[in-house]
Amino acid sequence: MGVILAAASCDPAVDIICAPDDVLELFEFKDALFTIGPFSFTRTVFLMFLATAIVVGFFYFGLRKKAVVPGRLQSMAESVVSFVRNDIAIDIIGPEGVKFAPYLLALFSFLIVGNIFEVTPLINFPITSRMAIPAFLALVTWVIFVFVGFKRNGFSYLLDTAWPKSVPIGLRWLVGLIELVSVFFLRPITLAVRLFANLVAGHLMLTLLLASGVVFLSELPTIGLRALIGIPWFVFGLGIYVFEIVVAILQAYIFTLLSAVYIQTSIHPEH
Amino acid sequence: MVEELAAPIALVGYGLAAIGPGIGIGIVVGNAIQAMVRQPEMAGVARTTMFLGIAFTEALALIGFVLFFIA
Numbered sequence: 001m002g003v004i005l006a007a008a009s010c011d012p013a014v015d016i017i018c019a020p021d022d023v024l025e026l027f028e029f030k031d032a033l034f035t036i037g038p039f040s041f042t043r044t045v046f047l048m049f050l051a052t053a054i055v056v057g058f059f060y061f062g063l064r065k066k067a068v069v070p071g072r073l074q075s076m077a078e079s080v081v082s083f084v085r086n087d088i089a090i091d092i093i094g095p096e097g098v099k100f101a102p103y104l105l106a107l108f109s110f111l112i113v114g115n116i117f118e119v120t121p122l123i124n125f126p127i128t129s130r131m132a133i134p135a136f137l138a139l140v141t142w143v144i145f146v147f148v149g150f151k152r153n154g155f156s157y158l159l160d161t162a163w164p165k166s167v168p169i170g171l172r173w174l175v176g177l178i179e180l181v182s183v184f185f186l187r188p189i190t191l192a193v194r195l196f197a198n199l200v201a202g203h204l205m206l207t208l209l210l211a212s213g214v215v216f217l218s219e220l221p222t223i224g225l226r227a228l229i230g231i232p233w234f235v236f237g238l239g240i241y242v243f244e245i246v247v248a249i250l251q252a253y254i255f256t257l258l259s260a261v262y263i264q265t266s267i268h269p270e271h
Numbered sequence: 272m273v274e275e276l277a278a279p280i281a282l283v284g285y286g287l288a289a290i291g292p293g294i295g296i297g298i299v300v301g302n303a304i305q306a307m308v309r310q311p312e313m314a315g316v317a318r319t320t321m322f323l324g325i326a327f328t329e330a331l332a333l334i335g336f337v338l339f340f341i342a
Contacts, residue, residue: 087315190330190334193334194329250322253322257323257326261323
């Protein structure tokens, strides 16, 4: 088990992983477990399949029997479905939101499992802290809301965004430009980066606090009582641990909520 | 010289980019709490709208975060 230290110079001979030279290494997939053709199976990919299997298994076994008086698993699965369907899809998008409920449900449950991996013992790695996964999910949302916008409003979807009729003529070009950039570029980017940034920050914070606690305490024989400085770090890390559970659930909710809002603004623009 | 300072400057830039959204999120959450306390029956709507407001306000801080990585 390697430990990441933020030190610029450290001895790689010890079982400690040094800080990356370039922060972009955080975005890279390294150390493939095995490779099939062009596809490398890294830990992230494996966890991604595990998350998918958990979600599919949960809903398959939860909703297999469809008893009138639901059992434990069935009532859990039903409450997740009804939360996404009623409180997100129908409340935000309106009656037509039922059509998008399956996508939002898949998104929500996959993200919640992927985020909870951050605080799952023995895994401790949120798959959504790799940019590829939030970026791809945001791209899917982007394709859906742009497609729905063009399908519902025809070409005037683009025209109304770039040339909003409700704005005074003098400012119309400026507002149109801002809207155009905001709708088609900033929306998907911020959607992906919000999830990514929150999970990376939480993962790094947990790693640094808990690891520094462990590293200090394990040095107790050599540096004596000064090693006790590790205790407050470890306790602080445990506090952040609870906080990260909330963040994991909240970020999955916000991603789903914003996807629903973006779809809603494409169906009914100018609101 | 400039290349050496690029990372520290990016860090300061991110700090500056976080000021506005920080204040904005404070205003959003404060007003949402007021709304929830005054009209508890509308708390659900206020909460959803609060998350949306936070999400939109956060955008500038997130752009700063990305620029910090790029720089």
